[in-house]
Amino acid sequence: MIKSWILAAAAAMILSAPAFGHAKLRATVPAADAQLPTAPKTLSLNFNEDVHLAVLTLTGAGKDIPVTVDRAAPASSQPSVVLPPLPAGKYQVQWSVISADDGHVTKGTFSFTVLP
DSSP, rough: OOHHHHHHHHHHHHHOOOOOOOOOOOEEEEEEEEEESSOOOOEEESSSSSSEEEEEEEEETTTTEOOOTTTSSOBBBBBEEEEEOOOEEEEEEEEEEEEHHHOOOOEEEEEEEEEE
């Protein structure tokens, strides 16, 4: 009796597990840790599946730099945002996406530098 209950519980957990994994970041433009001679005009994230960009925060010199995220944009494997003019300096990007397939949230950070 107990064995059948354990087997039933194990089967329920396996069958209720999500069919998809988390979205995985494949690349960024600019690339993580890039040293750029000129400031980028856009920032793109490349994923292994379609995602909705939920949050993108750009920080430079200890200050947040306003970036517009279109939360109504259709899901894409390569969401991108337009960047304001950026002076020379080091920038940190924090992002969060939601998988279009299963709703999982994936987050990450990376940095790039605009050279003087």
